[in-house]
Amino acid sequence: xxxxxxxxxxxxxxxxxxxxxxxxxxxxxxxxxxxxxxxxxxxxxxxxxxxxxxxxxxxxxxxxxxxxxxxxxxxxxxxxxxxxxxxxxxxxxxxxxxxxxxxxxxxxxxxxxxxx
Amino acid sequence: xxxxxxxxxxxxxxxxxxxxxxxxxxxxxxxxxxxxxxxxxxxxxxxxxxxxxxxxxxxxxxxxxxxxxxxxxxxxxxxxxxxxxxxxxxxxxxxxxxxxxxxxxxxxxxxxxx
Numbered sequence: 555x556x557x558x559x560x561x562x563x564x565x566x567x568x569x570x571x572x573x574x575x576x577x578x579x580x581x582x583x584x585x586x587x588x589x590x591x592x593x594x595x596x597x598x599x600x601x602x603x604x605x606x607x608x609x610x611x612x613x614x615x616x617x618x619x620x621x622x623x624x625x626x627x628x629x630x631x632x633x634x635x636x637x638x639x640x641x642x643x644x645x646x647x648x649x650x651x652x653x654x655x656x657x658x659x660x661x662x663x664x665x666x667x668x669x670x
Numbered sequence: 671x672x673x674x675x676x677x678x679x680x681x682x683x684x685x686x687x688x689x690x691x692x693x694x695x696x697x698x699x700x701x702x703x704x705x706x707x708x709x710x711x712x713x714x715x716x717x718x719x720x721x722x723x724x725x726x727x728x729x730x731x732x733x734x735x736x737x738x739x740x741x742x743x744x745x746x747x748x749x750x751x752x753x754x755x756x757x758x759x760x761x762x763x764x765x766x767x768x769x770x771x772x773x774x775x776x777x778x779x780x781x782x783x784x
Contacts, residue, residue, distance in 0.1 A: 597774035
């Protein structure tokens with residue numbers, strides 16, 4: 555079946571602009587994660603959504619970062635007033651709900667963000 | 671806090687040779703452990719995972735990993751490397767809270783000599 559999809563695959567923006575990154579999880583997966591992969595920091599967790607529960611935002615690096623998940627499916631990660639240090643690959647992952655006893659995160663191909 | 675260490679930044683092996691990538695974790699209880707592979711320009715693909723039970727787990731592409739509690743290790747092995755195995759490999763541990771987010775190691779880049 556279809557995997558996790560992300561768009562755009564590449565995004566180049568100017569410093570100070572806002573960007574939106576989109577993630578379509580695997581159908582039926584209720585848990586959704588955003589991670590960031592950068593040269594200096596490696597792979598780091600950003601935010602987690604599980605069903606209708608309040609998201610775990612503990613990994614967001616600043617208040618310029620926000621994310622939402624509409625209808626329990628598609629998620630959008632928004633970065634306001636982008637800075638050069640925001641340049642990274644943003645990865646989305648989804649998994650079945652934890653209480654089902656299956657916990658494996660499946661990753662999308664990522665969005666490469668370049669801030670000039 | 672949970673952490674994962676991959677001590678080798680780069681490893682080069684000849685095609686056909688055996689491979690072992692090291693991973694050490696820091697966690698008090700039985701961890702959920704994963705190995706992912708990332709080819710250039712690609713996302714992460716799950717190779718294998720350990721939740722409980724048999725400490726030797728088999729994965730895709732001929733990979734296996736062994737969980738050793740006494741050494742806090744979860745090393746990845748393959749008996750005979752193929753050129754297509756050249757990629758970056760990440761070990762990860764599942765955070766045992768309500769999110770089950772993954773804590774990743776810094777990765778090991780595998781180069782394969784013809």
